[in-house]
Amino acid sequence: MLISLEWLKQYVDINENIEELEKALTMIGQEVEAIDVQGKDLDNVVIGHIVEYGRHPEADKLSLLKVNVGEEEPLQIVCGAPNHKLGDKVVVAKIGAVLPGDFKIKKSKIRGIESCGMCCSKAELGLGKDHSGIIILPEDAPIGMEYREYVGLNDVVFELEITPNRPDCLSHIGIAREIAAYYGREVKYPKIEKLNDVTFTDDSIEISIEDRERCKRFAGRVIRGVKVAESPEWLKKRIIAMGLNPINNIVDISNFVMFEYNQPIHIYDLKEIAGGKVIARRGKEGEKLVTLMEQEIDVNGELVIADGEKPSGLAGIMGGLGSGIKEDTQDIFIEVAYFTPEDIRKAGRKFGIVSDAGYRNERGTDMENVPTVLDRVTDLILQLVNPQSVGKMIDVYPEKYQSTEIELNIEKLRRFAGKEIPKERIIEILTNLNLKVEDNGETLKVVPPSYRGDLYRPADLYEEVIRMYGFENIEDKMPIEDITAGVKNEVIRLMDESKDALAKIGLQEVINYSFIPREVKDMLHIEKEEIMILNPIVETMAMMRPTLIYSILNNIKENLNRNQDSIKIFEVAKVFEKTDDLLAKEDIHMAIGICGRDEKTLWNPKPEAYDFYVLKGYVEEYLQEIGIKGYKIVRTTNKNFHPGRAADIMIGKLVVGTFGEIHPEISEKMDILKERAYIAEMNVSLLKQYMNKKIKYERVVKYPEVTRDFAIVLDENVLVGDMIEAIKKSSDFIESVGLFDIYRGEHIETGKKSVAISVVMRDKKGTLNEEEINKVQDKILGIVKTKYLGEIRQ
Template sequence: MLISLEWLKQYVDIKEDIGELENALTMIGQEVEAINIQGADLDNVVIGKIVEYGKHPEADRLSLLKIDIGEEENLQIICGAPNHKLGDKVVVAKIGAILPGNFKIKKSKIRGIESQGMCCSSSELGLGKESSGIIILPEDAPIGEGYREYAGLNDVIFELEITPNRPDCLSHIGIAREIAAYYGRKVKYPHNEIFESLEDVENNIKIEIEDKERCKRYSGRVIRGVKIEESPEWLKKRVISMGLNPVNNIVDITNFVMFEYNQPIHAYDLNKLEGNNIVIRSGKVGEKLITLNNEEIELNGELVIADAKKPIGLAGIIGGLDSSIQSETVDLFLEVAYFEPENIRKNSKKLGIFTDASYRFERGLDIDNVEVVLERATYLIEQISGAKIIGKAKDCYLEKAIKREIPLDINKLNKFVGKQIDAQDGIKILTNLGLEVKNSLGDGSVVVAPPLYRKDLSRPADLYEEVIRMYGFENIENKMPVEDITAGKKDATISLMDEAKEILAKIGLQEVINYSFIPKNVREIFHIKKEELMILNPIVETMSMMRPILSYSILTNIKENLNRNQNSIKIFEVSKVFEKTDNLLAKEEVHMAIGISGREERSLWDSKPEAYDFYTLKGYVEEFMAQVGIKNYKVERTENSNFHPGRAADIKIGKVIVGTFGEAHPKIAEKIEIDKERAYVAEINLSLLENYMRNKIKYERVVKYPEVSRDLAIVLDEEILVGDMIKAIEKSSNYIESVNLFDIYKGEHIAKGKKSVAIGIILRNKEGTLSEEEILKVQEKVLELIEKKYRGEIRK
């Protein structure tokens, strides 16, 4: 929001300098984003008169001028604008001037002829938007005077960041009220005295509100004998200070009053309204409206302003072109209304039309201020255009708004603020803000009734904030509260997630973080047994479902990395997954997913990288299980159809499947478009696994007796599960410390339907050194187990 300091001074006395005022605005919550001093770039810009006029000999569209700027010699200037003539007073930028945009004026030659300056347009001086001609001044403009001084360009423009809950501050009077309250001064509201004719306005216009839910108040006046012309300088200056181009006296007045009172106003050409009727209704399906920006929109239930036959404006957003004010307009219908904010916001977004009016209406306006604003605009039109006001204003006010009442306990206020503020001082602050303080309720309590333009005040805490910001945060001393503080405890779910992340990062995986939203077509890619939780109003189609698994996100990460030539991918994610339930709350569980794809990076002398496989992933899974203290689990071939048959396994604790890992099913990889490498995924339900995790770590001292290793190559039937065999071997003797699989071979010298499995067994006695006899006994026991239970034999 732009606020003009000169304009602001009309409503409140301001003695402070710019720096003090900036600090005051910031302290009361109106953040100053920028300060623009008008005319700062207008040094060496003066008023001149064209005393010689001719055409450039080498260019028909260029004028060769001699301009008197009150110095000994006239300036020779070449100008390309079409709108000047001999004798005109113009604005001249002399050599050495630096115009907005760091545009430096230098002596130059144009088509071989010297030019000693530049005739300026409003846009070149930073005072308006792009224009086709230069500024032409009145005949009495003094030659040689600085244009800054002549035009009164000594204003300061504050750019404020107004929060959405304070629409009342989107105006000069709104900010004036804030400053007046802060400094304890009075607001000087405009005095408007209009002269109405004795005619009955009913003979000129009839107003009917059909849609009583979306329009609560609609007021208007009939004004005749308007002369459409250029606005007076003071009005143009105000409009320009708001970043707008002046249009004509009527349009400029409606803009002026909007920035003055924060109430949009619209003027219609009365003679273009059919039937002398104004109807506020829903737009009929198929009706069309050409808006002021010359865009045709097709209506479908939007709130419109209509005459007897057709819509003439989109309520609260933009007017129609057919009924707009033109140079030939002589009679007006002036509109001020209150529309429901939610409706304006919905229609503005739906149609993609955003205006100063919709910006204000959708934030909520003061319904009681409609009459004041209408009188203000009417007064200015009467004064500036000499128009005739026909009868009384026509006001349709369906249901008078009632001020809310908020109880305020002064003792609670002081406790909240942290300082003892005298009750009368607190009441005075609230009164200065325009709040009505009613009779005391006793025990230091009062009832406060905020004005209707303060919709943000609804509870005692809001009143505390008002007192604090006006009292001044700097006036409240820093004091540490005396409280019994108990150390907090981290949430169990967060602790579980943090622990898992720490372990996975330590074993060499990189964390990824994905959105919890995934596309709904994931159901067509994965076989998901859970009932999915869909988003009612997704932002985009790719975020329409809460993810029931992490595997989709992990595989998407693998695809994106492979597409960017990342050839060694080892990632993990720990996050929540969601499942729909019969009650309103979704079921949430914590899952962990690991993704591996590509090839292990090798050193310079070993340049052939080896592809990751099922066993690479299995190693990470086993290491994770070891780190969380779980040993009594089984790895069994899975029937999960999301994984490659034969290259995936379930992790089971008892009869409970806590996770699955392996190669992603080829069809799933194809649908996700992973085609460069095989992708391996593990997904473990940490919420289930948590029940089996050890909370205490058991330490054992280092055994001083040596280990003994034995390697065995065993031929087994292909269908034998090696994992089960290894677990059985581990349990066969107390001397067996560990059993590791390091090779599986099929092919030459191995019978069809068989496989060769190489395992390493570590033996150790914690009480003494193993003898050769003890070692042989263990070895024989292992071979016997393999032969009887798993039909295996030593490879020869």
């Protein structure tokens, strides 16, 4: 927000210098981003009058001048410009002036003739690019006056960083209130000069509010017989100081009042309002609007300002192209209204329209100040335009503003501030801020004004008192507190344990956004109901991710595109699923992604590509690290994975994860063509109940192990993992069962496979004898033959 110091001084007395004012504004929360001191490089630059004119005796292209600058004697100046003559009023930089570019004006000799100043061009003063000639001023320009004062460059413009909760400070009066409260001064509100003497006509149009949820108040007035013309200099100066270009007197008045009161105003050409009606309503199906920026938008369902036939503007943001003020406009209608901020914000984002009006309305304006603003605009039009007639105010206000009462406990405020602020000072601060205060002893009943919608609880008043009291007046004190050990949030603890385990086994962590593109739901087979973002920042962030698979695949693709050949990554994050009560179900998932092959080394010149078993190793190491036992690995039907090269991880009848090679069709859609991608995804929230990281000590067994190898011929479709699990459970003497070979080929029937397993047996209480070993072997062979229809290979 730009604030003109010269303009600001109309509303509050300011005696402080620029540095003091900057510090005060920052200390009360209106941070100063930049200060533009206009004319700061124009010290000792004044208006002069050429009283003598001649040629330089040593140079035909130089002139020798005597210039009256309001001092006892005229200055002798050598000038090289071609565009001046005797009697001209010019701009003179006197000795001691320092022009832009650190160009210092000194007494000097030019071709042997003394020169005591310089006649300046706009380029030399930093006011433009024209250096073809010096500045020639009108005949009535006062001799000796500082040039910056003559052209109005004696202002200081502050650029303030206004926080979103303080829309009242997006105006000169808002900042004037802050300064007045800080220094204990009065605010000088604009006076109505001509409106009080006007006889209002009954000339009006019908105003109605159909959408009362989004438009809370609508006031307007008809004025006839205006003349659209150029604005006076003082008004143009104010508009330029705000970074805008002056347009005409009517439009400039509306902008002036907006920057004065933080209330956007829209002024219509009355003849463009069909049917004599102005309506705040929802846009109808099929209705279009061409804005002042010539952008056509579909306003179906949006809040619009319409006449009897069509929409005339997008409410609170921008008017329609045809409704604005034109050169031949004679009769006007002034609109001042209050719109619900969140609805203006949504509409502005939806259409990508940025405007000064939208910027203010989406933060909130003062509902109670609508009539004052309408009268202020009308009064300025009376002063500058002198219209033929002024209609009475029409004010539609169906639901009146309800003020907020806040109970402020004095002792709690003092404890919060860490300072014994006197009660009288607290009341003074709140009163200076224009808050109504009722003293009830230990508490105060405080009622904020309508323009302070950010004040609705005691903590808000704490902030007001402290910032106006002065942070520098509150001493630094270390609090004395009992310190107790904190406990990690359960969700964070669970995520951290998984991250530590995965990093420990040699994987690198990746972190992705929780948003993924809309088309992922067509690319992946997702059984969960997705949560779509209504107004995504970009289309690649249109859906809350229900799985980590896409994110990990995208990481793999990006790394492959950057010539990374060995990718071993993981992510632990939340996934989201829509529920019946409209709240998102959030689960913690873990995902591992591997792709490519180990780096080439001297001892590994031809590394093999990663495969299913490499990923299986990482999965099993992870489960071991987090204390998961008693799981089994079974063939999966998950359509996101390659059939036959993927498996589910099950605990009991519960599927807690899936791992394997990603389906080739998905890899192709993700443009992962160089290598096969392997992904594991597990629901850590489900695994939580099975985690057991307690370490149980067991004495080293001193009795020897006995190993027996078996070659078993099975049908191709028999799951070896199930058979191994059954063998493990067949005897307490079986310590482990390992698979070390699978053979298909010569001497093995088609549709069969030879599986070689190694069984380790041990008795922890003594040495196994031959009879005990044979009993275990018989059990194994019985299970293989009866349950899995296998035969021992001869």
